[in-house]
Amino acid sequence: MKKISIGTVTLAEAGVAKGMLQVGYLPEGYPMEIPVIAIRGHEPGPTVWLHGCVHGNEYCGAFIIHRLLRALDPKVLKGTVIALPVLNITGFQRNQRMSPFEGYNGGDLNRCFPGKPDGTLTEQMAYQIFRHLREHADYFVDMHTAFTADTRWALFAPRDGELGGKAEAMARAFGFANTLPTPLDILGGSALIEAAKLGIPGLIVEAGGVGAGFAPETVADAAERLQNVLRRLGMLPGAVKDHGKLTFFSNFAWCNATRGGLFRAAVKTGQRIAKGDIVGRYYDVHGDLVEEAKSPHAGIVLAIAGGPVMPNGEILVHVGLDPRAA
Amino acid sequence: MDLLEIGSAVSRGPGLSKGYLKTGELPDGRPMQIPVIILRGARSGPTLWLHGCVHGNEFCGAFIIHECLRSLQAGDLAGTVVALPLLNITASERNQRMSPYEGYNGGDLNRNFPGNATGTLTQQMAHHIYDQLKRHADYLVDFHTAMTVDVHWALYANMPGIVGEKSEGMARAFGFKSTLPAPPDILAGSAMMTAAKDGVPSLIVEAGGKGHAFTDEIVADGAERLRNVMRHLEMLPGAVRDYGKLWYFSNFAWVHASRGGLFQRAVRCDDRVEVGTVLGHYYDLYGDPAGEALSPNAGIVLAIHPGPVMASGETLVHIGLDPREV
Numbered sequence: 144m145k146k147i148s149i150g151t152v153t154l155a156e157a158g159v160a161k162g163m164l165q166v167g168y169l170p171e172g173y174p175m176e177i178p179v180i181a182i183r184g185h186e187p188g189p190t191v192w193l194h195g196c197v198h199g200n201e202y203c204g205a206f207i208i209h210r211l212l213r214a215l216d217p218k219v220l221k222g223t224v225i226a227l228p229v230l231n232i233t234g235f236q237r238n239q240r241m242s243p244f245e246g247y248n249g250g251d252l253n254r255c256f257p258g259k260p261d262g263t264l265t266e267q268m269a270y271q272i273f274r275h276l277r278e279h280a281d282y283f284v285d286m287h288t289a290f291t292a293d294t295r296w297a298l299f300a301p302r303d304g305e306l307g308g309k310a311e312a313m314a315r316a317f318g319f320a321n322t323l324p325t326p327l328d329i330l331g332g333s334a335l336i337e338a339a340k341l342g343i344p345g346l347i348v349e350a351g352g353v354g355a356g357f358a359p360e361t362v363a364d365a366a367e368r369l370q371n372v373l374r375r376l377g378m379l380p381g382a383v384k385d386h387g388k389l390t391f392f393s394n395f396a397w398c399n400a401t402r403g404g405l406f407r408a409a410v411k412t413g414q415r416i417a418k419g420d421i422v423g424r425y426y427d428v429h430g431d432l433v434e435e436a437k438s439p440h441a442g443i444v445l446a447i448a449g450g451p452v453m454p455n456g457e458i459l460v461h462v463g464l465d466p467r468a469a
Numbered sequence: 470m471d472l473l474e475i476g477s478a479v480s481r482g483p484g485l486s487k488g489y490l491k492t493g494e495l496p497d498g499r500p501m502q503i504p505v506i507i508l509r510g511a512r513s514g515p516t517l518w519l520h521g522c523v524h525g526n527e528f529c530g531a532f533i534i535h536e537c538l539r540s541l542q543a544g545d546l547a548g549t550v551v552a553l554p555l556l557n558i559t560a561s562e563r564n565q566r567m568s569p570y571e572g573y574n575g576g577d578l579n580r581n582f583p584g585n586a587t588g589t590l591t592q593q594m595a596h597h598i599y600d601q602l603k604r605h606a607d608y609l610v611d612f613h614t615a616m617t618v619d620v621h622w623a624l625y626a627n628m629p630g631i632v633g634e635k636s637e638g639m640a641r642a643f644g645f646k647s648t649l650p651a652p653p654d655i656l657a658g659s660a661m662m663t664a665a666k667d668g669v670p671s672l673i674v675e676a677g678g679k680g681h682a683f684t685d686e687i688v689a690d691g692a693e694r695l696r697n698v699m700r701h702l703e704m705l706p707g708a709v710r711d712y713g714k715l716w717y718f719s720n721f722a723w724v725h726a727s728r729g730g731l732f733q734r735a736v737r738c739d740d741r742v743e744v745g746t747v748l749g750h751y752y753d754l755y756g757d758p759a760g761e762a763l764s765p766n767a768g769i770v771l772a773i774h775p776g777p778v779m780a781s782g783e784t785l786v787h788i789g790l791d792p793r794e795v
Contacts, residue, residue, distance in 0.1 A: 161755045177754075178754035178755050180755050180756070202731075202776075202777035202778065203777075205731065205756075205777075206731070206733070206752075206756075206777065208756065209731075209752060209755070209756025210756070212755070212756050213756060213757075228754070228755075228756065229754055235778065236778075238778070290681075291681075354680065354777070355616075355617070355678075355682065355775040355776060355777055356681070356682070357777075359733065405528075405531065405532070405535075407532075407685065426535060427504075428503075428504035428554070428555055428558075429487045429504050429506050429535075430506065430531075430534070430535025430536075430538055430539060430554065449680070449681035450681050451528040451529075451532065451680070451681045451683075452528060452561060452562070452564070
């Protein structure tokens with residue numbers, strides 16, 4: 144078995160190892176370090192690499208990964224699961240997407256992969272993480288949230304060829320109905336796309352909302368779906384659940400708000416909308432309606448802003464384009 | 470009718486007036502100003518003063534106030550409604566409890582009333598607000614949230630004599646089942662207690678959770694209960710709805726977390742707890758169970774921290790003590 148050495152986690156044989164990987168330094172000189180958990184089965188098999196909280200306030204993913212890990216037993220598992228459930232730990236501490244210590248442009252860790260050993264704080268974090276991912280990962284799953292608790296959709300990459308087939312199989316085993324086969328020319332700098340370019344099929348899962356905006360049921364459901372992915376990869380025993388037909392998209396439209404103010408959503412995720420449909424309403428500080436935000440696209444709502452206040456430039460809505468049963 | 474001027478909101482007669490009240494100055498010299506809405510009724514009557522977002526991230530109250538005001542017509546109203554729905558506006562901008570510009574101890578605006586014209590930023594804000602309240606308010610309703618969507622309780626100023634009686638009347642007309650007759654020695658520096666000591670019957674409403682942890686249904690329900698308070702105060706026509714028996718408490722326990730970490734709550738608002746009841750579970754960064762938070766009191770859960778992460782010292786739980794049905 145290939146020896147695993149990631150930070151303080153070393154694992155040469157079957158078993159469980161937990162430790163910390165240093166990804167930077169805090170201003171007072173203490174290490175910035177993130178948790179790593181490796182679970183290796185007695186029988187050989189592929190290595191699945193799991194990310195959580197690449198955006199610090201997308202906590203649901205950490206809880207989903209933790210729940211999965213507690214259910215894994217080296218005596219039953221074939222292959223290895225390596226989990227980094229809290230990637231952007233200083234953002235995690237502060238309920239922020241990006242690190243409060245990032246003083247320069249480009250603090251979105253999931254736009255900085257593969258990273259640079261001598262770049263900005265976030266680029267260095269990305270480098271310290273991705274150098275291990277590229278060495279070990281055969282398959283990749285990245286847990287995210289959007290804004291509201293009802294968010295449930297997924298993206299897989301690549302979408303073409305043999306690797307695309309493997310990524311699609313992961314997506315079908317996870318089984319969120321709304322799933323985007325992701326072109327390699329979007330989400331540049333994301334772990335998903337950069338790993339896919341290296342031949343590692345992967346999946347992004349968007350489950351729940353930021354902060355406390357997720358339900359325990361979402362955690363349990365997603366952890367079970369991850370187990371189904373492991374069954375599909377031959378890493379766990381048992382029948383692979385067939386989630387039936389999914390809805391694929393040609394792409395997703397990322398719409399930014401062009402105004403700010405008090406905001407109430409008028410749609411829910413999963414809802415089909417036409418171009419021009421009202422997705423939300425803006426009110427001023429005196430309570431007067433000032434604008435109805437309309438969707439520039441037809442498709443399915445994948446994510447909607449939670450507000451209740453926001454400046455312009457925030458994400459208003461993500462719309463899945465050209466939905467088709469697949 | 471007399472001229473009524475609150476900042477730039479000027480009312481000369483029945484109808485709606487909107488403007489801003491200056492409560493400070495920002496670092497770039499521009500005014501820090503908060504919205505003021507005055508609705509003057511066609512007939513004379515008392516002045517009902519409404520507060521929202523005294524804690525910047527407790528947005529639900531602003532939406533309740535706005536929805537209620539939009540439903541009112543000057544022709545139906547006896548008296549005046551003065552609403553300040555976004556009191557700590559710089560905190561609201563940042564989805565924080567306290568202003569990001571408060572550089573000194575004591576940034577909780579609702580512990581700083583009546584304020585100090587030459588004090589800290591927050592003390593000066595309190596002064597500018599309370600100076601107006603004291604001149605005009607006959608009754609005060611102060612909207613707050615706690616931490617989660619299922620919060621619904623109220624507190625009234627249980628002063629001796631007529632102020633306490635009238636405060637209780639407002640509380641029963643608002644009708645949240647869990648209601649605390651608040652002893653005058655708690656919540657010093659709150660608008661409720663400060664106003665009550667100056668003879669203004671006062672009510673705090675806790676509805677919904679921080680940020681966007683509230684629903685349109687909670688907003689509509691809060692607006693209707695507020696209208697019922699106005700019917701009770703004979704400011705609006707119509708029968709006063711009787712919400713029936715309420716749970717009164719002797720006090721409420723404000724319990725701080727003695728440890729930090731990943732946390733998931735195990736109780737909901739309205740749950741009855743005993744000393745030792747498990748309130749929630751802690752997990753470490755690896756997802757391993759790391760202990761439980763136990764209730765130090767018996768009573769009814771009024772508010773509970775949902776996690777997903779918590780520092781030591783954060784508010785863990787509010788428990789209504791010695792519940793009795795009245």
